[in-house]
Amino acid sequence: xxxxxxxxxxxxxxxxxxxxxxxxxxxxxxDGWEKNKSFNFERWKNLIELGVLNSNLPExxxxxxxxxxxxxxxxxxxxxxxxxxxxxxxxFLVNDIISFLPKNITEAVESNYNDGTQYIAFAHxxxxxxxxxNDAAGLILLNNSECNFIAKDxxxxxxxxxxxxxxxxxxxxxxxxxxxxxxxxxELNTAVSARGALMTAALLIGLAQKMxxxxxxxxxxxxxxxKPIGSFQAVKHMLADVAVKIEFAKPAVYRAAYSLSENxxxxxxxxAHAKFMCAQAAELACKNSIQAHGAMGYTWEMDxxxxxxxxxxxxxxxxxxxxxxxxxxxxxxxxxxxxxxxYTF
Amino acid sequence: MHSLKKEMQILKMKINFTNEQNAFRDEVRTWLKxxxxxxxxxxxxxxxxxxxxxQWEKTLNQGNWSMxxxxxxxxxxxxxxxxxxxFEEEYYRADAPTRVNQNGVFLLGPTLMEFGTHEQKSKxxxxxxxxxxxxxxxxxxxxAGSDMAAIRTTAVLEGDHYKINGQKTWSSRAAYAxxxxxxxxxxxxxxxxxxxxxILVPLDLPGITVRPIPQLDGExxxxxxxxxxxxxxxxxxxxxxxxxxxxxxxxxxxxxxxxLRSPARFQQTAAKLLELYLANQDHCxxxxxxxxxxxxxxxxxxxxxxxxxxxxxxxxGSIGSESSLGKxxxxxxxxxxxxxxxxxxxxxxxxxxxxxxxxxxxxxxxMFSYAGPIYAGTNEIQKNIIAERLLGLPR
Ligand SMILES: Cc1cc2nc3c(=O)[nH]c(=O)nc-3n(C[C@H](O)[C@H](O)[C@H](O)COP(=O)(O)OP(=O)(O)OC[C@H]3O[C@@H](n4cnc5c(N)ncnc54)[C@H](O)[C@@H]3O)c2cc1C
Numbered sequence: 001x002x003x004x005x006x007x008x009x010x011x012x013x014x015x016x017x018x019x020x021x022x023x024x025x026x027x028x029x030x031d032g033w034e035k036n037k038s039f040n041f042e043r044w045k046n047l048i049e050l051g052v053l054n055s056n057l058p059e060x061x062x063x064x065x066x067x068x069x070x071x072x073x074x075x076x077x078x079x080x081x082x083x084x085x086x087x088x089x090x091x092f093l094v095n096d097i098i099s100f101l102p103k104n105i106t107e108a109v110e111s112n113y114n115d116g117t118q119y120i121a122f123a124h125x126x127x128x129x130x131x132x133x134n135d136a137a138g139l140i141l142l143n144n145s146e147c148n149f150i151a152k153d154x155x156x157x158x159x160x161x162x163x164x165x166x167x168x169x170x171x172x173x174x175x176x177x178x179x180x181x182x183x184x185x186x187e188l189n190t191a192v193s194a195r196g197a198l199m200t201a202a203l204l205i206g207l208a209q210k211m212x213x214x215x216x217x218x219x220x221x222x223x224x225x226x227k228p229i230g231s232f233q234a235v236k237h238m239l240a241d242v243a244v245k246i247e248f249a250k251p252a253v254y255r256a257a258y259s260l261s262e263n264x265x266x267x268x269x270x271x272a273h274a275k276f277m278c279a280q281a282a283e284l285a286c287k288n289s290i291q292a293h294g295a296m297g298y299t300w301e302m303d304x305x306x307x308x309x310x311x312x313x314x315x316x317x318x319x320x321x322x323x324x325x326x327x328x329x330x331x332x333x334x335x336x337x338x339x340x341x342x343y344t345f
Numbered sequence: 346m347h348s349l350k351k352e353m354q355i356l357k358m359k360i361n362f363t364n365e366q367n368a369f370r371d372e373v374r375t376w377l378k379x380x381x382x383x384x385x386x387x388x389x390x391x392x393x394x395x396x397x398x399x400q401w402e403k404t405l406n407q408g409n410w411s412m413x414x415x416x417x418x419x420x421x422x423x424x425x426x427x428x429x430x431x432f433e434e435e436y437y438r439a440d441a442p443t444r445v446n447q448n449g450v451f452l453l454g455p456t457l458m459e460f461g462t463h464e465q466k467s468k469x470x471x472x473x474x475x476x477x478x479x480x481x482x483x484x485x486x487x488x489a490g491s492d493m494a495a496i497r498t499t500a501v502l503e504g505d506h507y508k509i510n511g512q513k514t515w516s517s518r519a520a521y522a523x524x525x526x527x528x529x530x531x532x533x534x535x536x537x538x539x540x541x542x543x544i545l546v547p548l549d550l551p552g553i554t555v556r557p558i559p560q561l562d563g564e565x566x567x568x569x570x571x572x573x574x575x576x577x578x579x580x581x582x583x584x585x586x587x588x589x590x591x592x593x594x595x596x597x598x599x600x601x602x603x604x605l606r607s608p609a610r611f612q613q614t615a616a617k618l619l620e621l622y623l624a625n626q627d628h629c630x631x632x633x634x635x636x637x638x639x640x641x642x643x644x645x646x647x648x649x650x651x652x653x654x655x656x657x658x659x660x661x662g663s664i665g666s667e668s669s670l671g672k673x674x675x676x677x678x679x680x681x682x683x684x685x686x687x688x689x690x691x692x693x694x695x696x697x698x699x700x701x702x703x704x705x706x707x708x709x710x711x712m713f714s715y716a717g718p719i720y721a722g723t724n725e726i727q728k729n730i731i732a733e734r735l736l737g738l739p740r
Contacts, residue, residue: 001366001427002359003649003656009358069358216736231739233725236732240673243731247670251649252642258360276642325638332619332641 003251005073012055012066013073019050020081026303029082033165038084039135044119047087054116056095062115068096072202072257079206079314082307084166086119086131092199093122093192094140096260100191101147102181105140108149112137123172126196127317133157133170141172142192146182150175164309194271196318198256201271201278205249207311208278208285212242214304215289218296229292238288245281252277272319272327279321282311360652362431369424370431376408377439389445390564395479395521398445402476411474412450415458419466420474426603426655433607448518449473449480451604453526453545456596460543460584469545481519481548483527483570484593486512491726493528494537494590498572500529500544502586505579507531507544509552509572517720519568520557522548526596528589541589545581552576561712598664601672601721603655608648611675614682614710615644618689621702625689636685643678647671666734669727676717676724683711 005013023043032038047053056071057063075088095116098106113120118137121130130139139155141148154177157170216239219230229235256274259267286308290297297304315321362370386401387394405411406420414429415421422428444450450473457466472478489495498511513519513527525546532540548555552575557565584592599605622629622637650671654664686707687694693704718724732738 001362001652001656002659003653004358004660006358212736216738219738228739230732233729236736236738237725237728239736239738240728240731243735244670244673247667248643248646248650248674251653252646254358254653255360255649258358262361273642273645276638277646325635328638328642329634332638333623 003254005069009070009073012070013077015050016052016074017077017080019046020077020083024081024083026082026306029084029166029306032084038166038168039132040085044085044087047085048117052087053090054095056091057098057116063095067261068198068257069254069261071096072198072253075199075202076206076209076253079203079310080210082166082207082210082310086121088199088203089122089131090116090119092195094120096195097188097191100184100188101140102183102188104179105147105149105181108138108151108179109140112151121170124192124196124318126193126319126323129160129162129169129171130157131170132168133172134159134168139172142189145185146180147185147188148175148181149179150177154178162313164313166306166310167313190268193319194256194260194268197271197275197324198253198260200314200318201249201253201256201274204275204278204282204311204314205246205253207307207314208242208246208249208282210307211282211285211289211304211311212239212246214307215239215292219292222294222296235292238292242281242285242288245277245284249274249277249281266331269328269331272324272331275319276321276324276328279315279324282315283321286311366427366431369428370435373410373432373435374439376410377435377441380404380408381439381441385440386442388564389443389518390520390560390566392521395445395518398442399476399479401442402444402446402479406475412454415454415470415474419470425659427652427659430607430609430652430655434609434612437607437609437613445518446473446476446479447605448482448522448526449478452482452596452599453480455599455604456526456543456592457583459595460592464580465545465583478524479518479522481516481522481525481568481570483513483516483519483525483546485515487514490515491723493593494541496528496530496541498527498529499533500531500542500577501533502531502579503576506576507542507579507582509544509546509575509577511572513570513572515558515567515720516570517567519548519555519570520565524548525570526583528593531586531589535587538590540587541593542586543583543589543592544577545583546575546577550575550577561715562709597722598668601668601727603651603658603664603668603671605721606671606675608644608651611644611647611678611682614679615640617703618682618686621686621689621707624702625691628691629689633685633688636681636688640678640682640685643674644682647675647678650674666730669722669730670735672721673718673724673727673731676714679710679717680714683707683714687711 023046032040051064054063055066059065071091078088109120112118119135121133121136121139123130123139123141133139136152138149138151155175156173158173160169160171162169219235220228222229252274256270259270289304293304296302386397389395389398409422411420413422413424413432417423454473457469484493486496486498488497498513500507500509509529516525519525525548528541529544530540531542552573554571556569558567558569560566618640619637690702690704696704697708699705733740
């Protein structure tokens with residue numbers, strides 16, 4: 001038992017953090033909004049160079065064979081920076097499930113995505129509108145019984161707008177050439193849903209942290225009644241409540257990631273737990289951060305909503321809190337003797 | 346740009362138990378199985394129950410289980426925090442008796458380890474382990490609750506002893522305890538945090554009057570302690586004269602952070618809540634189900650967080666103001682779980698007599714869960730600490 005990060009893991013996290021602090025500023029995100037082009041190829045290219053996009057591919061494929069705990073730590077930073085590009089998606093939903101895909105789908109993906117550097121979009125009942133489909137080389141589409149791959153030129157689609165302008169979403173109108181497979185579908189679907197939950201959980205924890213950091217700075221700066229509003233206890237307590245939620249959501253993310261890396265049979269439960277805790281933390285972070293900003297928090301001008309909008313989306317897709325609750329309950333009620341004090345690890 | 350692609354070996358974190366740890370768990374389990382009394386002890390807030398619980402402390406000590414993290418010379422096993430957490434898990438799983446000496450073993454013990462002299466350690470730790478000294482905690486005074494620095498009880502150095510005058514209150518276990526540790530003002534001209542000292546006081550000294558205070562459940566779980574020219578030998582001073590605040594903060598850190606409320610307690614409550622819900626599911630609404638899941642999720646998170654903290658401490662880290670986060674989390678969780686249990690119980694939630702569905706136990710726990718957000722520093726005070734020390738907001 002050593003529930004602690006290695007120096008390497010911290011180093012990866014710090015590297016991506018400082019990269020994003022420079023390259024993914026609020027101004028650059030707003031620039032994408034104005035140009036109606038949130039997918040920034042320059043930044044995508046730099047992330048490829050940094051080794052992030054293929055970090056969890058096997059070494060034989062030019063990757064680093066990185067484990068899910070390190071990925072989660074990096075994805076947390078992507079949330080913190082509000083990174084628009086679908087890096088977390090590519091890492092968790094494509095690279096990390098490639099070994100679960102049916103053979104013909106794997107071949108189709110591999111011939112299109114150039115060792116992780118070409119983006120492949122994903123559609124699933126829990127996140128039905130593929131993200132940045134017009135910037136993708138193809139689409140993996142899971143419905144309720146089979147897995148499909150469609151190359152970009154083999155389908156027609158149209159844009160559908162998201163409440164988060166950083167997320168360019170699409171819906172498919174028609175597909176001309178579809179590669180399909182249904183073998184091992186349940187196993188694949190479970191693996192995908194778990195990764196979707198974990199990925200959004202990690203993003204949410206970063207987003208929640210960002211919102212509380214922005215709020216802590218703002219309440220020091222803004223004065224009323226001759227004092228910084230951060231000296232008022234009502235304001236302090238709102239932010240402290242968020243800090244508590246974040247603190248106890250984080251280890252759930254790390255444990256879930258660890259479970260995936262160990263192929264723990266309870267990993268689906270652990271990922272649901274992570275998303276459940278992180279969605280609650282992010283929800284309170286949104287509510288209390290706006291409140292601590294007053295009317296400024298309700299403006300388009302203030303950067304807070306860049307992160308809040310992403311958080312709302314991440315709470316909604318890949319299974320919201322209610323859905324995770326359902327998954328947890330089903331597991332608890334069918335195997336209650338195997339849960340609790342002795343079965344945390 | 347610094348590239349990630351350099352030669353590095355990816356070492357993984359390890360969050361499962363080693364074979365040695367599993368063997369240790371088995372050892373604890375086996376011992377508890379043959380030693381935990383079959384009939385529950387009487388309440389530790391009655392004279393007779395208190396002595397039964399003292400006896401249990403002695404039994405624990407005979408098995409070397411008083412405090413597994415202490416060095417062997419003081420009655421411990423020299424084990425680490427992870428093993429302590431394992432011990433606690435088994436302890437709660439076995440429904441073993443409440444530790445009547447928790448003020449001693451969980452709070453004063455680690456404080457002595459850090460600040461005590463060799464003589465103090467061997468005298469007090471051993472007597473604590475054997476259950477011969479059951480400890481009370483004496484911080485609060487009528488005028489010093491949340492504002493602990495307003496302490497006015499004085500201890501004046503006169504030759505080889507301190508002379509103590511004043512009053513402590515809300516002192517848990519003091520009704521029947523043997524000793525109390527507390528903060529006293531040794532520099533009469535001092536104010537606030539300065540001039541306080543940490544002194545260990547036997548409760549049978551002349552000049553001490555203990556007046557038990559019945560709690561919400563009607564039993565004297567805490568007491569007032571009056572000091573009237575009480576003479577305490579100077580060797581009972583822990584740390585330096587005037588260093589009391591610093592030492593007390595360390596004790597409070599152990600209390601909030603890790604020791605007082607190990608996760609197993611809440612995981613066990615969550616498991617029992619689930620069991621209660623599954624047996625009564627038919628007449629409950631989906632809202633209750635959501636709470637039951639939340640109870641599991643939060644107690645699970647609390648456990649993960651504590652293992653994370655314990656691992657960090659083993660790697661040389663320390664807990665600071667983060668302990669305030671945990672204190673809020675477990676106390677609110679405990680209250681939520683008991684409140685949910687009462688909702689499941691329906692009309693029997695008012696029965697204080699033993700019944701089939703354990704209503705009385707839930708009610709007792711429910712009442713006590715109201716105290717969690719108050720003792721060990723109220724949750725409002727913890728939020729102030731979080732905002733000021735962790736988030737950097739102005740005082
Ligand atoms: C079951 C139980 C066991 C206890 N055991 C012990 C023990 O063994 N030894 C011991 O010394 N003490 C013990 N206590 C006392 C406990 O430490 C105090 O009750 C606690 O510190 C609060 O002090 P108080 O009761 O005077 O409340 P007050 O300080 O009067 O607080 C009342 C309310 O005002 C709020 N408040 C006060 N100041 C502030 C502020 N600055 N900002 C925001 N809100 C504020 C509080 O949060 C609380 O809600 C125990 C208490 C209980 C309930």
